[in-house]
Amino acid sequence: MSYFTETTSVETVNERMSAETNPRLAEIMSSLVKHLHGFAKEVNLTQDEWDFAIGFLTKTGQMCSGERQEFILLSDVLGFSMLVDAINNRRPDGATENTVFGPFHVADAPIRQMGDTISLDGKGESCLFEGRVVDLDGNPIEGATVDVWSDNADGYYDVQQPGIQPKWNNRGRFITGADGQYSFVGIKPVSYPIPDDGPVGKMLGQLGRHPYRPAHMHYLVTAPGYEKLVTHTFVGGDEYLESDAVFGVKDTLIAPYEKVDNGSTLWRSPFDFVLVPDVK
Amino acid sequence: MSYFTETTSVETVNERMSAETNPRLAEIMSSLVKHLHGFAKEVNLTQDEWDFAIGFLTKTGQMCSGERQEFILLSDVLGFSMLVDAINNRRPDGATENTVFGPFHVADAPIRQMGDTISLDGKGESCLFEGRVVDLDGNPIEGATVDVWSDNADGYYDVQQPGIQPKWNNRGRFITGADGQYSFVGIKPVSYPIPDDGPVGKMLGQLGRHPYRPAHMHYLVTAPGYEKLVTHTFVGGDEYLESDAVFGVKDTLIAPYEKVDNGSTLWRSPFDFVLVPDVK
Numbered sequence: 001m002s003y004f005t006e007t008t009s010v011e012t013v014n015e016r017m018s019a020e021t022n023p024r025l026a027e028i029m030s031s032l033v034k035h036l037h038g039f040a041k042e043v044n045l046t047q048d049e050w051d052f053a054i055g056f057l058t059k060t061g062q063m064c065s066g067e068r069q070e071f072i073l074l075s076d077v078l079g080f081s082m083l084v085d086a087i088n089n090r091r092p093d094g095a096t097e098n099t100v101f102g103p104f105h106v107a108d109a110p111i112r113q114m115g116d117t118i119s120l121d122g123k124g125e126s127c128l129f130e131g132r133v134v135d136l137d138g139n140p141i142e143g144a145t146v147d148v149w150s151d152n153a154d155g156y157y158d159v160q161q162p163g164i165q166p167k168w169n170n171r172g173r174f175i176t177g178a179d180g181q182y183s184f185v186g187i188k189p190v191s192y193p194i195p196d197d198g199p200v201g202k203m204l205g206q207l208g209r210h211p212y213r214p215a216h217m218h219y220l221v222t223a224p225g226y227e228k229l230v231t232h233t234f235v236g237g238d239e240y241l242e243s244d245a246v247f248g249v250k251d252t253l254i255a256p257y258e259k260v261d262n263g264s265t266l267w268r269s270p271f272d273f274v275l276v277p278d279v280k
Numbered sequence: 281m282s283y284f285t286e287t288t289s290v291e292t293v294n295e296r297m298s299a300e301t302n303p304r305l306a307e308i309m310s311s312l313v314k315h316l317h318g319f320a321k322e323v324n325l326t327q328d329e330w331d332f333a334i335g336f337l338t339k340t341g342q343m344c345s346g347e348r349q350e351f352i353l354l355s356d357v358l359g360f361s362m363l364v365d366a367i368n369n370r371r372p373d374g375a376t377e378n379t380v381f382g383p384f385h386v387a388d389a390p391i392r393q394m395g396d397t398i399s400l401d402g403k404g405e406s407c408l409f410e411g412r413v414v415d416l417d418g419n420p421i422e423g424a425t426v427d428v429w430s431d432n433a434d435g436y437y438d439v440q441q442p443g444i445q446p447k448w449n450n451r452g453r454f455i456t457g458a459d460g461q462y463s464f465v466g467i468k469p470v471s472y473p474i475p476d477d478g479p480v481g482k483m484l485g486q487l488g489r490h491p492y493r494p495a496h497m498h499y500l501v502t503a504p505g506y507e508k509l510v511t512h513t514f515v516g517g518d519e520y521l522e523s524d525a526v527f528g529v530k531d532t533l534i535a536p537y538e539k540v541d542n543g544s545t546l547w548r549s550p551f552d553f554v555l556v557p558d559v560k
Contacts, residue, residue, distance in 0.1 A: 012359065013527065035318050036360055039315040041367065049308065064338045075330070079289050083320050086289070209298070
């Protein structure tokens with residue numbers, strides 16, 4: 001045992017854990033202490049900067065409510081949420097990549113018939129979303145649930161505007177048949193800002209970053225025997241593709257959006273989802 | 281510009297900062313992102329563990345109030361507060377070492393005469409604290425302010441028990457004369473737990489750590505032309521010296537506590553404070 005010094009700070013703190021500590025908790029805390037101390041040492045953090053950090057974290061916690069999770073926003077804008085998503089969803093080439101789940105999913109959306117519309121407020125540019133759910137060999141997966149959700153043409157999800165948008169606006173679940181096909185009519189999504197009136201928004205401002213997410217359609221695709229796929233497809237050409245405030249964009253998730261026919265007002269966005277077997 | 285990947289996550293996030301970002305903020309944020317991502321990668325943080333961390337940080341923020349600062353407690357028990365204190369108070373050999381300020385200082389305590397008592401509630405074992413404030417060459421410093429505070433015999437500071445303890449109980453300021461001497465009568469302090477009924481206390485429990493601080497007397501010693509000294513003296517022999525919940529103990533800060541005479545009930549704790557010139 002030795003008393004705390006600047007040089008031995010990490011060991012001193014970590015040796016304090018009981019030998020009976022849950023091994024995974026001990027692993028996590030040891031690494032956390034090492035990296036936290038490494039950070040303070042690397043930048044020679046001042047007392048005033050520490051004071052500021054305590055105040056920032058406190059305000060971030062106190063901004064959280066049933067409708068607002070400011071710590072998730074903080075994790076998102078630091079790329080931490082995407083990193084955890086990436087670490088936990090490493091997949092073979094050819095499989096559809098994951099991206100962040102986001103805070104706007106609602107369980108048990110209505111199950112709709114293939115081709116149905118999910119846009120109930122009459123706003124926005126209609127778009128036909130269609131494609132197949134397949135395995136790594138391209139074989140169709142029957143009985144897959146394609147759960148979809150997006151913002152409306154004003155940039156808000158239904159749950160952000162209860163009483164203004166119809167319930168289940170731009171949401172629905174579709175179950176594939178033997179051909180693995182899915183199709184539904186929604187709107188061409190629009191880009192929107194993450195909530196930026198709190199400490200995280202202020203931080204983005206100080207870093208010269210905007211709060212926008214590029215337009216995207218959310219998908220949660222599940223099928224018995226396959227890994228759960230949580231992803232978006234992004235609208236190709238969106239001005240925020242290269243600067244998504246939460247770093248959710250991946251090359252392979254940028255989908256084409258094209259007019260169904262010359263002169264048509266209907267957009268069409270084809271995209272196939274490739275699932276991997278669940279071996280857990 | 282490249283999209284986010286597990287491998288390039290740090291660079292992708294840090295490149296997003298504007299070139300006009302305040303250079304010190306940019307330095308701090310770059311290092312923070314590097315170490316946060318390094319942590320998640322090193323332990324392969326799971327989605328469930330991330331969920332838990334978000335909940336923990338949220339509860340920690342929501343435990344904070346005017347009277348309670350749970351994020352400071354978190355920083356304290358992770359050794360982070362002591363590390364920042366150490367980084368900002370590197371001193372030459374022979375100078376009295378710093379330790380954490382703690383949350384219980386109150387500015388503008390009464391200025392008392394040398395030898396006065398600071399213990400106003402009649403509880404505890406009386407102790408004479410005395411010594412000199414000197415420079416690195418051992419010369420007395422005249423006009424130094426020795427601001428002292430401690431818990432009472434029940435382990436609480438006066439500000440934790442308004443209406444129960446007398447105001448300014450176990451607090452006072454003493455101004456040195458030409459001899460640099462200080463002396464006052466307080467009590468032999470007692471060890472006490474940091475507040476452990478919140479998320480930080482629960483974490484300590486999971487790590488098999490107790491919440492106690494070894495008994496100590498707080499000192500804030502200031503003198504024109506010298507660096508501010510924030511420190512404690514610890515009661516030699518205290519059972520928690522080697523396991524202070526906030527890692528505040530340093531070898532050189534353990535003070536002797538001895539009876540004034542054989543058969544006396546009065547303790548005596550001599551300690552000299554050695555200040556360094558303020559060259560800032």
